[in-house]
Amino acid sequence: MFSPDKTKHVVVGLENDSIYYSFFNNKIPVIQKSLMGIELNEMAWKGLSVTEVKKDASRTQWEPLWGTQQSYPDYYNALTVKLKDKNSNTYTLLLRMYNEGLAFKYEFEIAEKSSLTLKNELTEFNMANHSKSWVLAHPWGKKYKKNMQVSQIKKVSLPLLSKSEKGHYIFITEAGLYNYGSLHLSANPNGSLSAEIVGDVKLKPEFKSPWRVVMVADAPAYFVEHSYLIQNLNPPSKIKNTSWIKPGISTWDWRARGAKEDGFEYQLNTESMLRFIDKTSELGLPYFMIDAGWYGAEHEKASNPLTTIPEIDLPRISKRAKEKNVGLWLYVNRVAFEAFDTDTLLAKYKAWGVVGIKLGFLREQNQTGVALLQHVLEKCADYELMLDCHEAVIPSGIERTWPHFLTREYNHSFMDGGYVASPVDHTITPFLNNVAGPIDVTPGFFDIDKMKARTYVKSELKSTIIAQAAMCVTYFSPLLCLPDIPEAYQRKPDVFEFIKGLPLSYDASKVLIGDIEKTYVVARRKDTTWWIGGVTNEKGGEIEFPLEFLGEGNYEATIFLDGKHTTWDKNREEFTKENSIVHANETLKLNIAPGGGVCIKLELK
Known part of the structure; x- marks a missing residue:
């Protein structure tokens, strides 16, 4: 199944009584052949046969009550694979291929059981040729580790960000987490990452798992700008009167x-x-x-x-x-x-x-x-x-x-x-x-x-x-x-x-500089006003970015920078402020203090 823009595709197959998937970006493997499935204590994931394969598509967009942009595109192609085991229990794999990435989840109906217990989720992520990863080393997402080899990954929390030897990035997370334990990942001897669900999980005879999500891009800034994919995999608002919800x-x-x-x-x-x-x-x-x-x-x-x-x-x-x-x-x-x-x-x-x-x-x-x-x-x-x-x-x-x-x-x-x-x-x-x-x-x-x-x-x-x-x-x-x-x-x-x-809550958001571990600068717009924030690591230095995203017109720029002698551990409260008129055909060149930042407000005049 291909993504709507044809740049990505997923292959799903049944082989030796196991379900596998492979995920490709521009025909290059992103996730190599990896297991899928769920095992229950009450029954094994065995004797499987495919009973139905169905394809579907959706091309919609929706407006969040608050968010990083005014509307979110929700374009995907869908694949439903129905399976039956030797005892006639039915399982369903639901897959969606977005332009932004792949998502899949599991559903099943076990008619003769009042309750079920999860034995193991079989999901794997066999990342192709990955040299370094950024992972969360604390269950509350508090601490991260960088430059992790895949073989070193053990019981890490999601999300996981990884860079391949060929230069592309993978982002793995989950969406729609209800009635289940959080998904952690650990490395297998074969080099893939396997799912570890936190704690014991009791399930109803009719069950839908959270979505497993894999995004791929040439730069991590893409994931920031397209993070709405994770919300897309959740149902619309259940709250009819939202007048009391105010950012x-x-x-x-x-x-x-x-x-x-x-x-x-x-x-x-x-x-x-x-x-x-x-x-x-x-x-x-x-x-x-x-x-x-x-x-x-x-x-x-x-x-x-x-x-x-x-x-x-x-x-x-x-x-x-x-x-x-x-x-x-x-x-x-x-x-x-x-x-x-x-x-x-x-x-x-x-x-x-x-x-x-x-x-x-x-x-x-x-x-x-x-x-x-x-x-x-x-x-x-x-x-x-x-x-x-x-x-x-x-x-x-x-x-x-x-x-x-x-x-x-x-x-x-x-x-x-x-x-x-x-x-x-x-x-x-x-x-x-x-x-x-x-x-x-x-x-x-x-x-x-x-x-x-x-x-x-x-x-x-x-x-x-x-x-x-x-x-x-x-x-x-x-x-x-x-x-x-x-x-x-x-x-x-x-x-x-x-x-x-x-x-x-913004109408648009754009990453201007997304150099992970060095500099991060993002611009956010509401109506005709842009707010830009930027931070850098302990070294600081010069940055520049074009203002072509502004469009036509003159903009009054208010720019805040740290003081001339400011660093992250000295003269931390000193700052400068300057005003100027800027246009879309200009490039801003600024110097950010070591461990400092930049704040810019751009108002259309």
Whole structure:
């Protein structure tokens, strides 16, 4: 079966009682002959015969409620292969060939069983001539390893990005993850990667697996620009009235705790929350998020999320938020959802005027964790509450079906512990984690030189103020949680206004420089205004890119760069600002500081 543009094709065959597939790009093998299938404890994947082969096609497009572009093309050719085993049980392979890549999944019906148990998923990815890979070495997507040989890969989380000896790139992930464990990969002795599903999996007699996705391109920037493929493999939105789902920027109290400002110290108390709300309103931002601790120790089952600690008067806080037209987000640990009735919790929060929930420490990548996330997600939809999930399972495009699921922390954001992301990390993560879906990186520190004195900041930030602002563009998320105190943004209004103007949902997105491990520059447009963000590794250097994407007309350019003597570990808060008029026939040439960034706003005049 060929892709709509005829550049890619897949071959599926039954051989020696096993199903195999091979995937080609321009007739060059991308995935060599690899196994497919699912084994159950109740029955083996044996005695197979093909009973039906059907081909189909679809040429549609759809508009997301929020996203990286105004509409997403959904063009594919489909192949359905029906199989029967020696006991007349029926299995179905569903394959779709897109211009962007291949997707396939499994379905089966076992009539005489009330429940089934997964023994093994047989899926393999035999990548042809691959020399190096970037993989996630932590189940929450927090840490990556680069330059991995395929033979070294063991129980890695998805996505996986790999480069072949011939120069093309492969991106492997999953889509539509429901009622199943997350897919991890390990190397086989024969050089292929095999599926390892996290934890035990109980299945119903009628079952549909998640999609397995393989994209191929000449450069990793392609995956960033075509990441909508993962959403395409999910059903349309189940929420009819979406008026309450609104992308936006939120202030956030967690990293502020311990900050001192004009004799005032931000703490976990009512006065700090009221001050945050007042300042959020002054800044003109729509949301404020209260993080862990407001109802007690977050990991303790004895902590009652229907009450508050004595230092927190939540009714008073929510009243002030309503008066100031600031939407309130609340952190709730997974322990609370396991120990208390979800309807009771969410009804209480809705009565308090809360607009969104941050689900913390989901942690488990198994079927139980996936099911809990889905349960909370569906209940939040019932109560019209948006959701942000931390320590989450892999993004798999389910935000198309549930657009109130704005973002998740499937990444190593600016953490509390000893590890802090290095500049090079931010030239890799957009090509890996962020392709799978929106991620909550929490960039935007301004008081970089003073932040280590705070309660939940234990290491120096390896970044600059302009790199921090640029990441608000380079990382895509429709919910942007700013980590600093409001006063820090008021002290640097020019850079803050750049961030504040970001719509967080765009009509178009284009990677201008996608040099993984070196430099990443992306442009995003809403109406006639473009926002450009760029970051570089520890070396920095000169960059240039043409402005031909602008089209006709004169554009007023506002350009922010780090200071002349700024690096990721020195003079981090210094920056410059300049204005000019630019046209589509020009090429911008800029110098980015080591570990620094660039922010550009282009307005049509």
